[in-house]
Amino acid sequence: MDRTVNKKTKTTIVVISVALALMIAALIAVLIVRANRPQSDVSVLPANYIGASASAGNAPALYLGGAFKAAPSAAELELALALNSSNPEENQSFDVYNMFPGDSVTQKYRIDISYNEKVSVLFTAEPHSGSELAAAMNIRLVYDLTGEVLYEGLIADMGESVKHELSHSAPGTDEVPYSVTVSLPTSAGNEFQGKELVLRFTWTVEDESQLIPPTGDSNPVLIYIIIAACALLLFWVLWGVIKKKRGEDE
Amino acid sequence: MSKAVKSKFKRKINGAVVAIIVLSVCLAVSAFALAYETLIVDRNVFRTGTVKININDGVPVIREGEYLFEPGMTVIKEFFIENQSTWDVYYRLYFANVSGDLADILELTLKEGDSVIFTGTARELENSVSAVGVSPLAVMEKRTLTVVFYYPPQSGNEGMECSLSFDLCVEAVQTKNNPDKAFS
Numbered sequence: 001m002d003r004t005v006n007k008k009t010k011t012t013i014v015v016i017s018v019a020l021a022l023m024i025a026a027l028i029a030v031l032i033v034r035a036n037r038p039q040s041d042v043s044v045l046p047a048n049y050i051g052a053s054a055s056a057g058n059a060p061a062l063y064l065g066g067a068f069k070a071a072p073s074a075a076e077l078e079l080a081l082a083l084n085s086s087n088p089e090e091n092q093s094f095d096v097y098n099m100f101p102g103d104s105v106t107q108k109y110r111i112d113i114s115y116n117e118k119v120s121v122l123f124t125a126e127p128h129s130g131s132e133l134a135a136a137m138n139i140r141l142v143y144d145l146t147g148e149v150l151y152e153g154l155i156a157d158m159g160e161s162v163k164h165e166l167s168h169s170a171p172g173t174d175e176v177p178y179s180v181t182v183s184l185p186t187s188a189g190n191e192f193q194g195k196e197l198v199l200r201f202t203w204t205v206e207d208e209s210q211l212i213p214p215t216g217d218s219n220p221v222l223i224y225i226i227i228a229a230c231a232l233l234l235f236w237v238l239w240g241v242i243k244k245k246r247g248e249d250e
Numbered sequence: 251m252s253k254a255v256k257s258k259f260k261r262k263i264n265g266a267v268v269a270i271i272v273l274s275v276c277l278a279v280s281a282f283a284l285a286y287e288t289l290i291v292d293r294n295v296f297r298t299g300t301v302k303i304n305i306n307d308g309v310p311v312i313r314e315g316e317y318l319f320e321p322g323m324t325v326i327k328e329f330f331i332e333n334q335s336t337w338d339v340y341y342r343l344y345f346a347n348v349s350g351d352l353a354d355i356l357e358l359t360l361k362e363g364d365s366v367i368f369t370g371t372a373r374e375l376e377n378s379v380s381a382v383g384v385s386p387l388a389v390m391e392k393r394t395l396t397v398v399f400y401y402p403p404q405s406g407n408e409g410m411e412c413s414l415s416f417d418l419c420v421e422a423v424q425t426k427n428n429p430d431k432a433f434s
Contacts, residue, residue, distance in 0.1 A: 012263055016270050024277075081289045094294040098336050102427025105296075111289060125294075137296065182296060186427065192298055199294040233271060240267070 011243075015236050022229050080211035081203065084110040084175055094182065094199070104183035108144070111203055113166065114173040114213060120206035121176070122161040123150070125199045131156065133197035136188050144177035155182075155199070163206070171212055299336035303387075303422040306330055311397055311418055319352065322403040330394050331420050333387040339422040340431045343381040343395075348372050352414035355405050359398040372416055379433070386425045 083091045090108045099105075113119060123141055127134045134155040141150040141162055151162040168174060180201065184192070205211060306329040317325050333339050343360055353372040360368040360381050368381035375381060387393060397418075401409065423433050 009259075009263070012267070016266065019270060019274060083289065083291075091291070093291050094296060096295065097297040098299040099296060100299050100337060100424050100426045109291070128293075133296065133298065182294075184298065188298075190301075194300040195298050197296045199296070201291040201294060203289040229274070233274060237267070237271075 008243075008247075012240075015240070019229075019233055019236060022232055080114040080213060081205065082112045084112045086110070086175075090177075093201075094180075096182070099184050101184050101186045101188045104181055106179055106181040109178045109180060109201075111176045111178070112173055113176055113205070113211075114171075115166070115168075115205070115210045116171045116212060117169070117210075118165065118167045119210040121164045121166060122202075122204045122206055123164065123178070124161045124202045124204075125155055125158055125180075126202065127155065128198035128200060129196070131197075133192060133195045134199075136184065136192050137197060138183045138185060140179075140181040140183070142179040142181070144179050150178075155197075161204075299424065299426075301337070301339060301422050301424055302334040303339065303341060303420055304332040304334055305418065305420045312399070314415070317399075319356070319399070319401045319409070321401050321405055321409075323401045325399040327397050327399070328394055329397065329418070330392050331387065332392040333389055333422065335389060335422065335424065338386045338388050338425040340386055340425055340428070340433070341383045341420050341422045342379060342433060343368070343375075343383075344378050344419050344421070345372055345375040345416040346377065346419050348376040348414070348416045350414040351412035352409055353416070355401065355409045355412070356414060357400040357402055359396075359400070361396040361398070362393070372414055376416070382431065387422070 085091065087108075087110065090110050092107055094105060094107055096103075096105050111121075113121065125139055137155050138153060139155045139158065140152045142148065143150055143164060150164050151158060166174060166176065182199075309329075311327045311329045312325070317323075319325070331341060333341075353376075356372060358368065358370060358372055358375060359366055360375075362384050365384045367384060368375060368378070370378075383393075421433055423431070
């Protein structure tokens with residue numbers, strides 16, 4: 001009897017270890033997938049600028065340009081929340097220099113959100129450095145579909161996040177267009193000369209259980225991993241039950 | 251092993267199994283949430299420009315004891331201004347800390363090329379806003395200006411033993427978003 005119990009204990013420990021290892025492997029897989037998809041959740045769009053033209057000699061010209069590194073499409077990313085890459089002029093990060101009082105720059109962002117019926121999108125503009133300028137510069141967030149101004153005011157006064165509620169009648173994916181305008185008011189004084197502000201824009205959802213895999217998702221690796229892990233767990237439970245029954249029969 | 255001990259052991263094992271299942275589900279949910287819930291656009295960079303102007307490298311336009319002014323005498327001095335800003339600027343010249351009786355006697359003329367931007371006494375140029383440059387100064391442009399000191403002959407001896415000292419100042423402001431040439 002003792003031998004049977006010991007054997008059972010050993011088996012249980014092995015199975016539990018395997019299950020845990022599987023789940024840890026699943027988590028590591030997620031992290032690896034995230035690390036190998038820098039365009040998915042961390043969109044770095046370099047070489048976009050507004051500033052003096054090198055060919056213009058001493059007469060600086062204001063223009064917006066630069067190479068755009070297109071973000072992968074939502075279908076490629078398999079994300080419920082992703083940047084839409086249908087228009088290469090959108091979703092670029094700001095890289096603005098030589099701003100003077102009265103200057104204002106706008107970028108458009110289009111986000112694909114796959115959700116059930118209602119979802120609350122939270123936007124934040126978090127300063128990396130240069131919080132001094134955050135106290136002088138204004139930010140304006142507009143939902144372009146309706147023209148609704150979601151926030152307008154100092155970056156420093158934005159608080160934790162700006163909430164935007166979305167809804168549709170049936171589960172699916174919405175393209176949500178936003179305009180972000182950053183400006184330096186004419187009242188800004190000399191103390192703000194030669195300063196730099198780096199912002200991180202973040203879109204999150206308040207209740208991620210409302211998110212669903214995007215339509216047309218052809219290769220949801222993560223979901224497969226989770227399903228496989230769950231199946232393994234179920235198999236292990238059933239196997240335990242069968243063994244227990246067999247032991248009782250014997 | 252007694253039946254009670256065996257039962258207790260079984261309960262422990264079952265409890266551990268349930269705990270493992272619950273933890274695994276939590277782990278799976280966390281992994282799912284990690285991948286699905288956040289979208290970030292990083293490195294949005296904003297830098298402000300600067301306005302900086304150099305006037306004659308800080309060297310005085312006219313030094314103490316350099317000239318002994320007499321009625322009818324004219325002294326012409328050149329100096330430069332250089333735009334070290336990151337944008338084109340408007341500029342204006344003025345005197346500060348003016349002292350000495352010659353301040354009301356000497357007639358000054360400030361010229362940008364052939365264009366006269368100010369005529370009057372040193373006292374009138376003190377903290378004046380009237381001596382505004384004719385055209386904007388481009389980035390890194392260096393421009394030579396002229397100041398003419400003239401002692402009117404009709405002043406006679408009233409300026410004898412008198413002097414004049416002043417600080418020559420230049421104020422610059424960016425042309426961008428400033429169609430009215432507002433200096434402050």
